[in-house]
Amino acid sequence: MLMRQLTCTLFLAGACFAGVTMTEGTKLRLRLEQTISSSTAEEGQTVEFAVAEAIEVDGTVVIKEGARATGTVTQAYGKRRMGRAGKLDFSIDRVSAADGKWIPVRYTLMKKSGESHSVRTGIITAGVAVAFWPAAPAFLLMKGKDITINKGVTFDVFTDTAHMFADPKPPVTVSRKEPAPAPAAAPAPAANHSAAVTVTSPTAGADIELNGQFVGNTPTTLHLPPGKHAITVRNGAQLWQRNIQVTAGSTVSLTATWAQRAAAGGAR
Helix, strand or coil: CCEEEEEEEECHHHCCCCCEEECCCCEEEEEECCCEECCCCCCCCEEEEEECCCEEECCEEEECCCCEEEEEEEEEECCCCCCCCCEEEEEEEEEECCCCCEEEEECCCCCCCCCCCCCCCCHHHHCCEEECCCCCCHHHCCCCCCCEECCCCEEEEEECCCEEECCCCCCEEEEEEEECCCCCCCCCCCCCCCEEEEEECCCCCCEEEECCEEEEECCEEEEECCEEEEEEEEECCEEEEEEEEECCCCEEEEECCCCCCCCCCCCC
């Protein structure tokens, strides 16, 4: 053989999950990754969290410490006249598992009869358990002022569905080639077998999902194998989807667009 090929396959989370199942109602502690205020937050805005403590099942880490979780601002407006305080509330919607899948969460250990995880209430409305670290949320202390919830506050929530982990399909294969002694004539350079797909959106930082898995935020360029792919861009409650077919060496530009949310009418 002229070449000996060393192939390194990158698996999601770098672990084998065959036969591992995380039960519904598994408790998670999530840490708020940003400070949010009623004076600046907007309804529908994505709220970022991180998993504070890893979750293991049968000795396998199924949700990593620091894994991403997201929520949505459900109510937000600033302080008003006559000493009326601002209002701020948000949901926690989903958490990223070690296999790259999103798992929905809820606020109580037991699911209420007929309850669907697609219907969300806010943190304050739901009465979710809050660990006051590093500082208590200011909404507990302020009267007639804007509400601020500090980065670092943690919340206890529960998985809303059971989740079975399977051996992940390798999304990327990286090959390194170790050449043998050079032949008489150098081989022709290898062709570019991937397509470059650039995804942008009117609001930077929107979530990008490729074939149902989170892969980054806008703007970014994805290098995809030839074939059909489903691209989804999420910005809070706004959603944009496109199915594309790419060929080797092609370059594609996608711009996610969504209808502007109508401004709320009248004083609240």
